[in-house]
Amino acid sequence: xxxxxxxxxxxxxxxxxxxxxxxxxxxxxxxxxxxxxxxxxxxxxxxxxxxxxxxxxxxxxxxxxxxxxxxxxxxxxxxxxxxxxxxxxxxxxxxxxxxxxxxxxxxxxxxxxxxxxxxxxxxxxxxxxxxxxxxxxxxxxxxxxxxxxxxxxxxxxxxxxxxxxxxxxxxxxxxxxxxxxxxxxxxxxxxxxxxxxxxxxxxxxxxxxxxxxxxxxxxxxxxxxxxxxxxxxxxxxxxxxxxxxxxxxxxxxxxxxxxxxxxxxxxxxxxxxxxxxxxxxxxxxxxxxxxxxxxxxxxxxxxxxxxxxxxxxxxxxxxxxxxxxxxxxxxxxxxxxxxxxxxxxxxxxxxxxxxxxxxxxxxxxxxxxxxxxxxxxxxxxxxxxxxxxxxxxxxxxxxxxxxxxxxxxxxxxxxxxxxxxxxxxxxxxxxxxxxxxxxxxxxxxxxxxxxxxxxxxxxxxxxxxxxxxxxxxxxxxxxxxxxxxxxxxxxxxxxxxxxxxxxxxxxxxxxxxxxxxxxxxxxxxxxxxxxxxxxxxxxxxxxxxxxxxxxxxxxxxxxxxxxxxxxxxxxxxxxxxxxxxxxxxxxxxxxxxxxxxxxxxxxxxxxxxxxxxxxxxxxxxxxxxxxxxxxxxxxxxxxxxxxxxxxxxxxxxxxxxxxxxxxxxxxxxxxxxxxxxxxxxxxxxxxxxxxxxxxxxxx
Numbered sequence: 001x002x003x004x005x006x007x008x009x010x011x012x013x014x015x016x017x018x019x020x021x022x023x024x025x026x027x028x029x030x031x032x033x034x035x036x037x038x039x040x041x042x043x044x045x046x047x048x049x050x051x052x053x054x055x056x057x058x059x060x061x062x063x064x065x066x067x068x069x070x071x072x073x074x075x076x077x078x079x080x081x082x083x084x085x086x087x088x089x090x091x092x093x094x095x096x097x098x099x100x101x102x103x104x105x106x107x108x109x110x111x112x113x114x115x116x117x118x119x120x121x122x123x124x125x126x127x128x129x130x131x132x133x134x135x136x137x138x139x140x141x142x143x144x145x146x147x148x149x150x151x152x153x154x155x156x157x158x159x160x161x162x163x164x165x166x167x168x169x170x171x172x173x174x175x176x177x178x179x180x181x182x183x184x185x186x187x188x189x190x191x192x193x194x195x196x197x198x199x200x201x202x203x204x205x206x207x208x209x210x211x212x213x214x215x216x217x218x219x220x221x222x223x224x225x226x227x228x229x230x231x232x233x234x235x236x237x238x239x240x241x242x243x244x245x246x247x248x249x250x251x252x253x254x255x256x257x258x259x260x261x262x263x264x265x266x267x268x269x270x271x272x273x274x275x276x277x278x279x280x281x282x283x284x285x286x287x288x289x290x291x292x293x294x295x296x297x298x299x300x301x302x303x304x305x306x307x308x309x310x311x312x313x314x315x316x317x318x319x320x321x322x323x324x325x326x327x328x329x330x331x332x333x334x335x336x337x338x339x340x341x342x343x344x345x346x347x348x349x350x351x352x353x354x355x356x357x358x359x360x361x362x363x364x365x366x367x368x369x370x371x372x373x374x375x376x377x378x379x380x381x382x383x384x385x386x387x388x389x390x391x392x393x394x395x396x397x398x399x400x401x402x403x404x405x406x407x408x409x410x411x412x413x414x415x416x417x418x419x420x421x422x423x424x425x426x427x428x429x430x431x432x433x434x435x436x437x438x439x440x441x442x443x444x445x446x447x448x449x450x451x452x453x454x455x456x457x458x459x460x461x462x463x464x465x466x467x468x469x470x471x472x473x474x475x476x477x478x479x480x481x482x483x484x485x486x487x488x489x490x491x492x493x494x495x496x497x498x499x500x501x502x503x504x505x506x507x508x509x510x511x512x513x514x515x516x517x518x519x520x521x522x523x524x525x526x527x528x529x530x531x532x533x534x535x536x537x538x539x540x541x542x543x544x545x546x547x548x549x550x551x552x553x554x555x556x557x558x559x560x561x562x563x564x565x566x567x568x569x570x571x572x573x574x575x576x577x578x579x580x581x582x583x584x585x586x587x588x589x590x591x592x593x594x595x596x597x598x599x600x601x602x603x604x605x606x607x608x609x610x611x612x613x614x615x616x617x618x619x620x621x622x623x624x625x626x627x628x629x630x631x632x633x634x635x636x637x638x639x640x641x642x643x644x645x646x647x648x649x650x651x652x653x654x655x656x657x658x659x660x661x662x663x664x665x666x667x668x669x670x671x672x673x674x675x676x677x678x679x680x681x682x683x684x685x686x687x688x689x690x691x692x693x694x695x696x697x698x699x
Contacts, residue, residue, distance in 0.1 A: 009489045010080040011430045012048040016057060020067035023078040026087060028552070034075040034112035040145045040152075042070060043116075045079040045088050045106040048430035049254075049267035049317040051326055052122045053105045059125040060134045066125075069135065073142040074109075081106070082316055082434060083487050086498055086546045090555050093166065094159050095119040109141050114554050115156035118144075163555045178600050180223075183618045187219050187228050189607040198260050199235035201608055205265070207255045208239060210275040211562050211611030217282045218615055218647045222622060229286065236283055239276075240295050241388035246330065247372060248386060248417045249306070250298030252276050253320075254564075262387055263380050266320040266327040266427075270307055270437045271565050273299050277444035281451040285645040293455060296448055300463070303441065306429075312473030313433035313488060314441050322427045329427050331383040332417075334376040340420045341365040341413050363399065367406060368413040371395045432489040435478045435497055439504035440565070442470050446511040453639050467512050471521070474505065483531065483547075499545045499559075500568035502532045506575045510650070517635065517653045519660045526579045529588070532572065541594050542569050560599060566612040569595065573616055578650050581626050581678070584662035589680075596620055619648035623679050626663060627693065629653040631673035640690035641675075646697055 005017040008025055016023055024030035026043075034041050044061075046053035060066045070076050081088035081104065091108045094116035095101075101121070108119035118141060123134040132140070145152060190212050193201045200206045213232045220229035239245055242261025244253050251273050253264030277296050284292040307315045322329040332340070342362040373379055373389030390398075396406040449464035477488045484497035484505070506525045513521030535547040544556040545568065560569050573595040580588030596616050603610040603617055627649050629638040634653040642651055652661075657668045667676055667686075674686035675693040687693050 005078060009487070009492065009494070010048070010083050010432060011428065012046060012050075012053070012080040012082075013078055015048065015054075016061060016078050019057065019061045020064050020071075021061050021076050021078075022067075022071045023076050026077055026079045026084050026552075030075050030077045031112055031114060037075070038112070039073065039075050040117075040141065041075045041077055041110040041112070043077045043079060043087070043091060043108045043110050045081050045091060045108070046104045047081050047317075048428065049269070049319045050104045051265065051267070051320045052103075054321060056105050056122050056134070060123070063125070066135055066138075069138055073138070077110075082430075082432070083495060085500070086550070086553055086557070089545060089557055089559065090163065090553055091116055091119065093163055093557070095121070097159060097162055111153060111156050113156075114552075115153075115160050117152045117156040117159065160554055163557070178597060178617060178621060180621055182600065182604060183219060183614075183621055184223075184225070185604050186607045186614045186617075187216065187225065189604065190216060190611075191227055191231055193608055194231045194235075195259065196231070196234075199231070199238035200261070201235075204258045205255050206259060206261065207564065208244075208252065208272060208276055208279075209235065209608065209611070210279040211566055211615070212608050213279045214282050215607075215611050215614045215618065217279070217286055218618060221286060221645060221647065222618065233283060233287070236280060236292070240291070243380075243385035243387045245295070245387075246302065247388070248330075248414050248421060249302055250295075251302030251306070252299065262385060264327075264385075266330055268302075268306075268318040269564075270303065270314050270316055270434075271440050273303055274437070274440040274444040275565070278447055281444075281447045282645075284451055284455075285643070288455075290455075293452060296452075297459065300445070300448065304466075309431070309433060311477070311491070312470060313477060314438050314470075316430040316432055316434060316437060318429055319427035322425050327380075327383075327385070329421065329424055331380065331385055332374065333378070333383050334374070337369065337374050337384065338365055340417055341368050364409050364413055367395055367399055367401070367409050370398065371406075371410055432487050433477070434487055435474065435484060435501040436486075436504045436565070438470070438474055439501070439508040442467055442474065442508040443504070443511045445470065446508070446515045450515050450639075450642050454643050464515055468516060471508065471512055474508075475524070478505075484528070496547060496550060498568075499532070499536050499543050499572070500565065502528055502536070503568040503571040503575060506532075506579075507571050510575065510578050514651050517655075519654065519664075522579070522582055522652075523660050525575070526583050529575055529579050541591060541598070543572055560602075560613075561606070561609040562611050562613075567610070570610075570612040570616060573613075577616075577624055578626075581624070581650065581680075582652070582661050582663045593620065615647070622648045625649040625697065626676075626678045627651045627697075628664060628667050628676040628678065628683075629673070630664070630668045630676075631655065632671065633673045634675075637673065637675060637690045637693075641694060644694060646694075649697065 002017050003023045005013040005023050005025060008014060013025060030041060079087055092102045092106060095106060095108060098118060099120050103121040105122055108116050110116050123131060123137055125133055127133045201209045201212060213235050216228040216232035219225060238261050244256045244261045244264040251268050254267050254269050254272055255265055257263045257265055277299055280292045280296045303314060309315060320326050342365045370390055372386040374384045378384050392403055392406055396403045445463045445467035449460045449467060453460040478485050478493050484501060485493040486495040486497045486501050506528050509521045509525035536543040538544055538558055542558050545559055546556055560567055573592045576588040576592035599613055600617060603613045607614055625648055627641060638651050638653045654664060659665055673688060676683045676686050677693055677696045684696055
């Protein structure tokens with residue numbers, strides 16, 4: 001028999017719709033009942049691609065006796081963290097304060113007033129892993145609520161007080177202390193945390209860290225400091241060669257469980273792939289290495305093939321599991337491998353036929369097994385994760401083949417493996433579309449379109465066309481009379497947008513406005529910026545994660561650090577700067593600068609967690625600029641400048657006298673092409689070529 005979740009849109013909630021637990025979705029109904037019955041609530045938070053969420057559901061939430069106890073003593077609420085990131089943020093902070101760690105599934109015990117009083121992550125069905133069983137914890141929480149309710153309420157109020165104070169804690173620093181030495185200090189801090197052998201930062205589990213990688217690439221661009229470049233490229237190269245990258249179908253998994261990037265947690269998230277496209281584009285601009293262009297294209301092709309809704313949006317994620325086994329869709333036993341790759345066997349003397357693991361198999365299977373590190377006994381839990389174990393050059397030399405021949409054989413093996421894989425049972429798709437993640441993907445498409453304009457004009461134009469079509473879909477799907485909404489599925493948008501939805505969308509509009517030369521995108525971005533200032537503004541100059549009209553959580557949080565995605569406050573600072581310059585709003589520029597400089601000390605101290613801020617600070621040191629190109633041939637000249645990469649500059653081109661942007665006034669002259677380099681509220685004398693403009697920028 002189905003519970004209340006059967007009427008929800010979220011794939012994660014629908015997974016729990018037939019649990020014997022009497023689940024409520026997040027909303028007033030559950031808390032109203034808790035007040036009437038004076039019961040505590042269990043708020044259980046997860047997401048569709050979460051492996052341990054599935055494990056706990058099977059072990060505990062599908063168990064009749066456990067469910068009966070939960071239903072009798074608690075009001076049970078199931079939350080998709082991607083639908084309600086604000087709820088997840090608040091309760092995650094609480095659990096980290098209580099237990100010192102966090103993760104998903106997140107299980108929080110909450111008063112009827114929505115205040116947390118205890119919580120943790122995964123709990124086993126029997127006491128293990130140095131933690132109580134889920135049943136033992138339920139019994140203990142029920143006992144505490146029944147016998148010590150006053151103490152529980154006092155404890156929960158203390159937790160809320162801590163969360164409110166933590167949300168307002170911003171470190172100030174003087175503006176004149178920020179200079180190139182500050183940027184080098186941040187770089188040195190990142191390099192101290194870096195894995196100099198396998199790339200990335202820290203030990204396992206290892207996440208992509210794209211904001212830190214992009215900062216290092218920019219630092220090298222500005223200073224020529226080679227250790228920054230080496231670490232950034234090492235990180236990207238190791239990921240590209242590792243199992244975290246899908247060597248057959250393209251796209252990146254969420255993180256690696258080991259230091260070497262071999263064994264990923266196999267879930268694939270839209271936002272990770274968008275952010276890695278952005279970083280790989282930067283790497284291509286710096287190095288002009290074609291492999292980065294290839295990986296960008298393969299990643300975008302993966303997103304288009306496996307995460308694209310027929311309506312035009314992009315889905316959230318692919319699950320890690322299929323057929324109840326993590327990674328089964330992506331891994332290969334030796335028998336599966338030889339069957340799929342043994343084609344083109346040489347018909348002459350078999351004694352000369354290449355061998356692998358003592359078996360006579362096709363030369364193509366041998367070559368590909370050597371390249372992808374495939375072993376008869378497996379390289380992970382008895383099966384094989386594809387990764388680049390040897391370079392094409394080494395594999396070619398070992399087999400007496402040319403590099404071109406080896407490359408073609410490996411391409412054919414990849415094609416056949418991908419075709420064979422499509423016959424397998426696919427991991428579940430989390431087929432809701434989030435505004436924030438879609439906006440990140442839109443920005444990635446715009447950047448790819450700009451980045452590869454010279455290397456592959458047709459491909460670049462395809463990316464930009466997709467970005468424009470996708471933006472049109474977003475502005476139709478999520479934009480309503482009552483404001484922007486957060487999530488969309490099957491033609492229905494719901495849940496008020498959060499700060500990251502607005503921040504990433506404004507940034508995507510600005511990036512596409514630059515790439516397409518569209519003033520309307522910039523005007524839309526500026527109007528949304530005013531909404532954010534009015535509804536999300538904080539008296540300290542930063543922005544709350546939720547709007548002033550949202551009343552369903554007891555703490556409005558101010559997030560400043562990067563998580564798996566860029567800090568929404570950091571992206572808002574960039575939006576304020578860009579829109580402020582384009583719309584001649586000095587108050588917006590000043591607010592952005594204050595946001596950046598007030599965090600300078602924190603950025604320097606905790607560089608990895610403030611990578612996006614670090615990029616903004618570094619660009620401020622170099623003086624943020626706008627480059628305006630107008631008149632015939634302006635687009636071509638702008639593309640020449642963008643190919644040289646000027647991270648601190650916002651480019652815009654237009655060919656009509658009519659302008660909706662104050663910065664463009666008096667910058668159009670019929671029949672003549674001019675380039676204006678502007679910094680702050682002042683523009684230098686116009687020039688007529690990209691080379692002259694780049695000279696002005698460098699001085």
